[in-house]
Amino acid sequence: MSTARAVTATIPRGALVARAWAGLGDAVAPLGNPAGRPLTRTVKLILDPLVLRPVQNPEFAAGAIAAEHADALLSRIADAGPALAATASWFVVLKKERRRRWITEGNPQDLYFQRCFELATGRGEPGPDAAEVAAVVLEEVHGRDGPTVAALRDFVADPGRAAELTALLDAAWAAREPVVQAPPATAPFLATCAVAPDHGLFDALVASRAGAAAAADLDRPGVALAHGLTSRDVPVRPELGRAASKANLPRPFDRSIVERLFPPLTNAFQRAGLADVPTLVRREIARSTGPWQLAEEESRLVVALGRDASADLAGPPTAEPGSAAARLRSRWEREAYVHRVLRVPSSAPPEVRADVHGVREAYLRRLWVRLHGRELRHDTVTPDQVWDVLDGVLRSVILDQRDRLRSALEREAVA
Template identity: 65%
Template structure:
């Protein structure tokens, strides 16, 4: 490590993103395809390659915090530098796959999302593609595996919804579904708080399938949706920007970077993300998907499966402890994970010391959590994947972990902009 880099790691803790940037800069032009214009690793490079495959903070929690202790800063940098040859080969494979993608005329999906981890795997197993006579064949095999799946496509979705032969029928089904919506919660006042609390008290350590089944049988999820009916309630949950959810449009197009909040999305937008993932081969065909989504959009929590609705109610109760009183074991655990984050502690204790966008993230974590939980539950429902009681804690905890990773990325970008300014 250079003298300047060593000096930066001495003394107090250093922001994790800055340490990663310094180490990355030592890898040079070989990793340019994985870097931004400033020579720093792309956000997806950190999220898809450095974190899960190089730094591995689950096994090395000393690398996981927003600020890395001085005693671990040099080890973090060394780990990235030592991975330099594999990262350079990863970057080279990414260029090979992009070239093959263009030749094949493939336009679906983001190449970074689809190929980054596959390129790292190729680099680890086969080394630099420029030294491999079979690089083109291997790239073609990866593209075939990623893209040549059975299942619906975004192009098929758009074509079906906008086809004059189908659009009138779909518009009629949408109007009927929303005109026949049941009363929120079926007239009940809300979920049974004791039953919800009992499950959340044990789901992380001794999950009780029978108790979860009771919650489903009592329609705790549908009852819990009654709270969304009030003026501004869905907005307060982070699920809408409107005063009250409205009947969605069928829609024509969607863009991942500009998706509205879940309850404000068109039918096309609601199905867009599931159709761009590696799991689309588990989905129904486009006509069935669209008709099911129309019915789903009019249901409690805009979900069709009561078990999924129960997951939303449980998540709402567990995450409430991040901004208020902690009332159950799951809430204690989530709050503990949240409060261990250095940027969270700083934003809460010294708000003027962090960028305004970070303060907004910290104070809006409950809404961000519920949005992410809804998206994951919706995706599982589309794939007909049930959430067993013994896997529910992993879902609740994993959603918060994902929200934290996104907030760390935004914090890093904010600090970079501040430094540049």
């Protein structure tokens, strides 16, 4: 007697969202694409966190929704229809005011989507005072103190200044001195840093320039490439640069000076504490010549710690239980999507397989970016913060990979 195995019917989440979105009609068109589907940022910034709330409603979190929950998902988006329509109207108003003020920094969707939803739920559709309300919102978003992308672009675009800065780059790189000392062992600090960081040991590693010493081999062919920090066989002097795009930033060591400063200047909250543009540019030129292309020894040490702690992500486990490396690997191995991709590689899209198989490189890139940003804000990493930084970077990488996998599978399902 055979026993039939019950199989739960599922529906691609993207297909359900698209169906619900189509039912909202033209009122939400400013939040959608020409095909009549919600924009990726609409899903990421509005539908997921503010409407579907998958953290509170885990039945809406997966890439495929159980058939029994499909109607609930459709109803939730339909019920939010009036608020979404008002959100779209407010977005149009804010973009119009943005153009009137000649504001060009930042992506309007990133900057305004959630503010528009807040206005929609608090005020409803835009009224006679909409322009005044929009002006206040734009002042809150863009009126913070600190350098801007426009100021950076203007500074490096001046021909005379560009020539001076390029000469400064040439001189700084010509004066680089190779690091020759052998790096001290990081294993003792990594063994307990997650629960009981040894301040004396950390300070000793900083004093001995262990982070700088760990960068001694980065100029050897293939080393920085294997770490995912460059696409070249060896790092080269960065260009001064003139333009940058968040969607197309090169790997850290391949970025121009402008590209290295671009991300924090597009974030109104981050740039408030930054130095003026001329100081930022000149400091970045000097930073690019240092070990790991970072300026502070604490930052260099944390990169070295991250390099050693992440080694187990890409190979068989070798770390002692309880160490930073073992904890990172444990977090990575708990991810269901990782098991899926590693078990049946051909079942996942190529870019997702590349994410999983290249996780250590992605980790080191994200770690460098995070430490670089902290240096710009003069936020030095302390011994008690090391594990939070190392663990937080992996969490961030995992979240990005999950989103890409879900988006890729939803595209396949809809196609």
